[in-house]
Amino acid sequence: xxxxxxxxxxxxxxxxxxxxxxxxxxxxxxxxxxxxxxxxxxxxxxxxxxxxxxxxxxxxxxxxxxxxxxxxxxxxxxxxxxxxxxxxxxxxxxxxxxxxxxxxxxxxxxxxxxxxxxxxxxxxxxxxxxxxxxxxxxxxxxxxxxxxxxxxxxxxxxxxxxxxxxxxxxxxxxxxxxxxxxxxxxxxxxxxxxxxxxxxxxxxxxxxxxxxxxxxx
Amino acid sequence: xxxxxxxxxxxxxxxxxxxxxxxxxxxxxxxxxxxxxxxxxxxxxxxxxxxxxxxxxxxxxxxxxxxxxxxxxxxxxxxxxxxxxxxxxxxxxxxxxxxxxxxxxxxxxxxxxxxxxxxxxxxxxxxxxxxxxxxxxxxxxxxxxxxxxxxxxxxxxxxxxxxxxxxxxxxxxxxxxxxxxxxxxxxxxxxxxxxxxxxxxxxxxxxxxxxxxxxxxxxxxxxxxxxxxxxxxxxxxxxxxxxxxxxxxxxxxxxxxxxxxxxxxxxxxxxxxxxxxxxxxxxxxxxxxxxxxxxxxxxxxxxxxxxxxxxxxxxxxxxxxxxxxxxxxxxxxxxxxxxxxxxxxxxxxxxxxxxxxxxxxxxxxxxxxxxxxxxxxxxxxxxxxxxxxxxxxxxxxxxxxxxxxxxx
Ligand code: SF4
Ligand code: SF4
Numbered sequence: 001x002x003x004x005x006x007x008x009x010x011x012x013x014x015x016x017x018x019x020x021x022x023x024x025x026x027x028x029x030x031x032x033x034x035x036x037x038x039x040x041x042x043x044x045x046x047x048x049x050x051x052x053x054x055x056x057x058x059x060x061x062x063x064x065x066x067x068x069x070x071x072x073x074x075x076x077x078x079x080x081x082x083x084x085x086x087x088x089x090x091x092x093x094x095x096x097x098x099x100x101x102x103x104x105x106x107x108x109x110x111x112x113x114x115x116x117x118x119x120x121x122x123x124x125x126x127x128x129x130x131x132x133x134x135x136x137x138x139x140x141x142x143x144x145x146x147x148x149x150x151x152x153x154x155x156x157x158x159x160x161x162x163x164x165x166x167x168x169x170x171x172x173x174x175x176x177x178x179x180x181x182x183x184x185x186x187x188x189x190x191x192x193x194x195x196x197x198x199x200x201x202x203x204x205x206x207x208x209x210x211x212x213x214x215x216x217x
Numbered sequence: 218x219x220x221x222x223x224x225x226x227x228x229x230x231x232x233x234x235x236x237x238x239x240x241x242x243x244x245x246x247x248x249x250x251x252x253x254x255x256x257x258x259x260x261x262x263x264x265x266x267x268x269x270x271x272x273x274x275x276x277x278x279x280x281x282x283x284x285x286x287x288x289x290x291x292x293x294x295x296x297x298x299x300x301x302x303x304x305x306x307x308x309x310x311x312x313x314x315x316x317x318x319x320x321x322x323x324x325x326x327x328x329x330x331x332x333x334x335x336x337x338x339x340x341x342x343x344x345x346x347x348x349x350x351x352x353x354x355x356x357x358x359x360x361x362x363x364x365x366x367x368x369x370x371x372x373x374x375x376x377x378x379x380x381x382x383x384x385x386x387x388x389x390x391x392x393x394x395x396x397x398x399x400x401x402x403x404x405x406x407x408x409x410x411x412x413x414x415x416x417x418x419x420x421x422x423x424x425x426x427x428x429x430x431x432x433x434x435x436x437x438x439x440x441x442x443x444x445x446x447x448x449x450x451x452x453x454x455x456x457x458x459x460x461x462x463x464x465x466x467x468x469x470x471x472x473x474x475x476x477x478x479x480x481x482x483x484x485x486x487x488x489x490x491x492x493x494x495x496x497x498x499x500x501x502x503x504x505x506x507x508x509x510x511x512x513x514x515x516x517x518x519x520x521x522x523x524x525x526x527x528x529x530x531x532x533x534x535x536x537x538x539x540x541x542x543x544x545x546x547x548x549x550x551x552x553x554x555x556x557x558x559x560x561x562x563x564x565x566x567x568x569x570x571x572x573x574x575x576x577x578x579x580x581x582x583x584x585x586x587x588x589x590x591x592x593x594x595x596x597x598x599x600x601x602x603x604x605x606x607x608x609x610x611x612x613x614x615x616x617x618x619x620x621x622x623x624x625x
Pocket of ligand 1: 075077078079080082083102106107108109110111112114173198
């Protein structure tokens with residue numbers, strides 16, 4: 001496709017500067033339309049579940065402690081290697097964490113640690129304003145991470161049992177999730193309730209789903 | 218030590234015959250160099266005699282870092298290449314690794330990839346138009362472009378949790394499905410966007426200052442552009458019809474209807490027109506995505522787990538404990554192919570290629586990135602020769618370089 005353009009003006013347009021007047025008219029019109037700027041510190045940007053913000057360890061409502069089982073999956077997957085965990089084993093081979101730290105200054109906020117955790121122990125909250133003058137306050141240990149969770153729940157008033165899409169990714173089969181993560185989620189996170197284009201052709205579908213079965217009779 | 222008083226001057230030795238030459242180092246903190254590009258200029262009055270771009274100020278060693286991380290972890294690095302269109306880089310990287318490891322991607326994930334690629338193309342072109350116009354002196358367009366870009370970035374935040382460093386794709390699919398609210402917002406954006414393109418065009422398309430600053434500036438003929446290895450809109454502005462989305466389709470682009478805008482004159486204005494048309498075409502592709510998004514899972518059957526081992530399962534007996542074997546979501550698989558592969562994708566800036574050498578381990582033995590910005594900066598010295606110094610700004614702008622990708 002060739003692009004068409006006509007950068008030449010006729011004499012009248014040149015004399016009366018029509019294109020400049022048109023531009024001025026547009027900006028003048030915008031002067032009377034509602035402002036779209038956001039007054040940031042007073043007015044917060046919209047936040048969505050699954051925002052990759054400050055880390056937190058979910059506080060279990062029964063034990064009042066973290067759910068972490070020290071499986072080391074998050075420490076293994078972390079691309080910037082900023083999660084340090086050390087643990088001891090008791091007689092029953094239950095792992096007891098003695099150190100769990102996240103060095104946030106090295107973190108790249110990819111959310112992998114949340115996604116791989118088999119029990120949903122670590123999560124990322126929707127808080128992102130925690131810049132400080134001091135490196136130590138952003139070097140989170142286990143207590144600090146649990147406190148982050150409390151602060152998040154207190155600040156946003158969310159249900160402590162809430163799931164975010166980083167913990168339980170949208171659009172995958174329930175059977176491919178570890179048992180502890182087969183939680184109740186909104187309908188359009190599941191494959192059955194997902195958005196489908198109105199003109200989607202059933203032949204394009206690779207795997208059988210309720211939609212194709214319906215389409216195929 | 219030399220101390221200077223008001224009256225003292227220093228005589229700089231000048232070679233005879235070069236008395237009129239003026240040596241200027243522009244950048245790396247110059248706002249019009251779009252990041253940290255330094256250009257060493259030799260000037261005769263205001264005419265550029267030689268132009269020597271110096272890159273490397275943003276070098277972070279990604280190619281080397283990639284050798285020490287698994288394929289899944291490297292997706293995070295690709296966000297930081299071209300940070301304006303991170304989604305396109307994610308897709309380019311995953312397309313390459315999937316072809317290397319023979320991983321299949323479900324239809325829905327492929328169409329979602331096309332969708333986010335086009336969204337990031339629009340947001341990248343909007344940022345290009347904004348800064349290019351600002352460099353040339355049109356402030357209003359800058360603000361209007363950011364208005365639309367904000368909508369797209371908020372959609373990215375809702376889709377994957379981050380506005381710029383998206384990390385959206387995964388080997389074998391994408392990380393998150395869309396929700397109804399995202400699609401509704403995208404639908405509204407696609408509905409409104411053509412009117413916004415007209416607004417930008419009203420402001421600058423025939424504006425006499427814009428025309429004076431762009432027509433005939435940085436002209437490259439089709440042969441010259443091919444010699445300089447230009448790709449993307451910088452090449453198409455010179456009249457070469459080459460777009461990887463059409464000529465070597467990936468991620469299911471062959472299913473979409475769209476045109477490749479091709480310019481004629483090869484100057485800054487032609488490239489501007491090409492990119493504006495591309496905005497319309499991308500919008501059209503987005504419309505088709507919304508209409509045709511098929512049902513199904515977003516992650517393939519044999520997609521590897523994020524926690525990849527650094528040794529393949531078939532070399533297990535050596536020293537890797539069994540729990541580190543490559544666990545796929547549904548079935549176990551133990552393939553890490555050996556060999557090499559080059560896969561190119563069309564990102565907003567041009568052709569982004571990933572070259573991998575795999576030695577059968579869980580991480581690349583070598584990863585090379587063919588980044589369009591690096592090649593385009595190489596063309597700068599040819600294009601700027603003989604131009605005026607003010608036009609250099611327009612030429613840097615029209616090449617649409619991002620230094621994060623150039624220096625990587
Ligand atoms: S978000 Fe990514 S970089 Fe940060 S701790 Fe988690 S895995 Fe590591
Ligand atoms: S992945 Fe979850 S359970 Fe395992 S160590 Fe990390 S936080 Fe604990």
